[in-house]
Amino acid sequence: MTTDTAPRSIGYAQRAPIKPAPWHALVAWDMFFNGMTAGLFLVAALGELAAPQTFAPLARVAYPVALGFLLADLLMLVLDLGDPFRFHHMLRVFKPGSPMSLGVWSLTVYSLPLTVAAVLSLQPGGTVFEWIRRVAVVLGLLPALVTIVYKGVLLSTSAQLGWRDARWMGGFHASGAVLMGCAQMALLASVLGSGQAAQVLRAGLGVLVVVHAVPSILVTAALWPVPEGVESRRWQRIAAILLIAGGLLLPLILVMVSGAAGWLVAAAILILLSALGSRFLLIYLPHYSA
Amino acid sequence: LTAVPQAPGAANGRPTGLLERMIAPFRRGQPPPPQPVTGFYTDTTVCIGCKACEVACKQWNQLPADALNWSGNSYDNTQTLSAMSWRHVKFVEQFPEEGVRGQGSGVREDGADRQPLPVVSPPLPLTPDTSPLTPGRWLMMSDVCKHCIAAPCEHSCPTGAILYNEFGNVYIQPDICNGCGYCVAACPFGVITRSDLDGHTHKCTLCYDRQKDGLVPACAKACPTASIQFGPIDELRERARRRVEELHGRGVTGAYLYGDRATDTYSALHSFYLLVDRPATYGLPEAPFNPWLHMKGDYLRSLLCALVALVALFVVLLLGGLP
Numbered sequence: 001m002t003t004d005t006a007p008r009s010i011g012y013a014q015r016a017p018i019k020p021a022p023w024h025a026l027v028a029w030d031m032f033f034n035g036m037t038a039g040l041f042l043v044a045a046l047g048e049l050a051a052p053q054t055f056a057p058l059a060r061v062a063y064p065v066a067l068g069f070l071l072a073d074l075l076m077l078v079l080d081l082g083d084p085f086r087f088h089h090m091l092r093v094f095k096p097g098s099p100m101s102l103g104v105w106s107l108t109v110y111s112l113p114l115t116v117a118a119v120l121s122l123q124p125g126g127t128v129f130e131w132i133r134r135v136a137v138v139l140g141l142l143p144a145l146v147t148i149v150y151k152g153v154l155l156s157t158s159a160q161l162g163w164r165d166a167r168w169m170g171g172f173h174a175s176g177a178v179l180m181g182c183a184q185m186a187l188l189a190s191v192l193g194s195g196q197a198a199q200v201l202r203a204g205l206g207v208l209v210v211v212h213a214v215p216s217i218l219v220t221a222a223l224w225p226v227p228e229g230v231e232s233r234r235w236q237r238i239a240a241i242l243l244i245a246g247g248l249l250l251p252l253i254l255v256m257v258s259g260a261a262g263w264l265v266a267a268a269i270l271i272l273l274s275a276l277g278s279r280f281l282l283i284y285l286p287h288y289s290a
Numbered sequence: 291l292t293a294v295p296q297a298p299g300a301a302n303g304r305p306t307g308l309l310e311r312m313i314a315p316f317r318r319g320q321p322p323p324p325q326p327v328t329g330f331y332t333d334t335t336v337c338i339g340c341k342a343c344e345v346a347c348k349q350w351n352q353l354p355a356d357a358l359n360w361s362g363n364s365y366d367n368t369q370t371l372s373a374m375s376w377r378h379v380k381f382v383e384q385f386p387e388e389g390v391r392g393q394g395s396g397v398r399e400d401g402a403d404r405q406p407l408p409v410v411s412p413p414l415p416l417t418p419d420t421s422p423l424t425p426g427r428w429l430m431m432s433d434v435c436k437h438c439i440a441a442p443c444e445h446s447c448p449t450g451a452i453l454y455n456e457f458g459n460v461y462i463q464p465d466i467c468n469g470c471g472y473c474v475a476a477c478p479f480g481v482i483t484r485s486d487l488d489g490h491t492h493k494c495t496l497c498y499d500r501q502k503d504g505l506v507p508a509c510a511k512a513c514p515t516a517s518i519q520f521g522p523i524d525e526l527r528e529r530a531r532r533r534v535e536e537l538h539g540r541g542v543t544g545a546y547l548y549g550d551r552a553t554d555t556y557s558a559l560h561s562f563y564l565l566v567d568r569p570a571t572y573g574l575p576e577a578p579f580n581p582w583l584h585m586k587g588d589y590l591r592s593l594l595c596a597l598v599a600l601v602a603l604f605v606v607l608l609l610g611g612l613p
Contacts, residue, residue: 011363011382012573019370021475022484046604051611082469082489085311086449089468092315093450097582100472101448145600149592157585159442159478164581170592178599200610204603211599215591286475 018159020286026080028283031151032276033073038147039181040066041114045137054197058188060121067118070111099154106146113140148177161289166222171215179208180275183268190261202255202264209252216244236288239281247274315466327458329560330518331526332432333533337517339365339379339430346512347377371433373485373492377509378433382571385426431572432518435481435494436549437560443473443482445582458560459496467491478578523560530564542566555579
């Protein structure tokens with residue numbers, strides 16, 4: 001027993017006064033599906049606008065897939081609420097100052113042109129329907145962009161340990177969503193046997209991996225310091241390194257080494273798995289930091 | 291509040307029927323006329339840890355008992371503010387290591403670290419708290435929602451359930467909240483939690499119903515030492531500053547007000563405290579930070595990353611997709 005005559009402060013000083021957000025796996029899936037749907041829509045729309053002959057057939061498949069991911073995303077959002085039967089309360093006010101309010105409205109607005117584009121993509125290409133479909137695609141660009149931009153900001157605009165220090169969290173999610181969209185398009189191109197599109201998307205994946213590496217590294221650097229006494233954060237460092245290596249470095253090597261379809265599919269799958277893993281890692285960060 | 295008027299045929303104050311349930315949250319009423327802003331001033335130097343405030347709060351607001359467990363942290367059994375405990379009395383024991391080793395959060399639940407309790411020393415006269423001769427002291431504080439002037443929980447709420455009522459207090463409309471949990475994430479004081487019973491978030495209402503009837507909040511009414519004081523916020527701040535001067539004059543030079551004034555990173559609080567030790571000792575953030583100060587920059591960085599990625603991809607698709 002030590003003899004310490006200095007007054008000792010016990011009880012609360014070692015505890016973080018913040019309570020972890022009541023968000024768990026459903027929110028991690030929500031963040032993943034958010035990037036999947038909006039990212040796929042944006043990349044498909046860009047492809048159609050940039051080179052319709054090459055990408056329009058792929059985009060017509062991509063929009064219904066994106067709609068499916070949107071429905072999955074909305075399901076996660078509703079189920080995660082404390083009172084799912086009150087989901088429509090989200091629409092009683094529009095508060096741009098609340099990232100969650102902005103996100104709900106952007107998803108709502110985005111769902112309209114996406115649904116039109118998806119449904120009409122399944123129709124035979126009549127001229128009137130085709131023009132409506134194209135207008136819907138263009139109208140969906142802005143809400144899809146807002147949808148990928150708000151998500152990370154929702155986390156960083158909070159008092160939660162870890163999230164509050166990650167100034168590039170929004171950038172990480174935004175560029176990550178575009179990367180996920182490109183990976184999905186590459187998968188679609190490979191599955192549908194669209195050789196030229198696959199090769200272009202392979203180059204796109206390489207560029208996007210490099211772009212996405214910047215916010216990924218910045219977020220990792222911001223979250224790297226482990227608060228005193230929070231040992232559980234240390235293993236997350238290892239997970240982060242594995243996710244960067246497996247979700248960025250390895251796919252980059254794969255797309256650079258060979259143009260074979262199998263390598264492209266492997267790179268795309270690695271990117272998507274890494275995106276899912278990183279979202280789980282980030283969502284549980286405050287729980288491991290408390 | 292009159293945001294959701296009662297529907298005809300409503301039972302127990304709740305809309306009935308699916309259609310009514312869908313429509314009711316979108317109805318608007320006239321907001322009540324503004325009243326003088328009220329708040330709490332908590333003088334921790336006179337708190338005796340009786341928990342009358344906790345009991346009165348639970349009784350008036352019909353909150354269930356919770357967490358009646360051995361916490362290992364002094365006489366603290368509720369341990370934290372929660373959806374069911376809107377008042378929480380904190381107990382801080384500051385004694386030399388030799389005297390009471392084993393008390394507080396360091397006690398192991400299996401009892402292996404348990405030591406015989408020391409004989410309670412007679413109370414000593416109030417001395418400057420930095421004196422090395424001070425053998426020890428109790429600090430007690432009745433914690434509650436801070437009713438921030440610029441409340442992150444209000445900023446975050448996507449349903450508009452959280453608002454400032456006519457008394458300037460931060461209030462959660464229980465019939466609007468859908469339990470999204472963003473206010474829990476936003477609060478830098480860890481005040482708000484989501485209830486496991488109804489899935490909604492709850493916290494101190496500053497006894498809004500009592501205030502509307504001209505009554506003092508239940509906790510302040512029950513406090514036997516006037517540690518919790520309620521009233522118009524300007525009067526409370528003036529009273530608190532005089533008390534700090536009085537304590538300084540009596541040698542308690544460490545006395546200061548927490549949340550009395552706005553800082554560079556946070557607004558003033560409508561529930562503020564007189565403390566005699568560092569905020570962290572009481573489980574309060576040393577320098578609370580409003581997360582919304584970062585929001586614009588975060589949006590810009592997010593938009594920048596999205597646009598760089600999209601433009602880069604567009605160029606690749608444009609060049610590579612040409613026949």
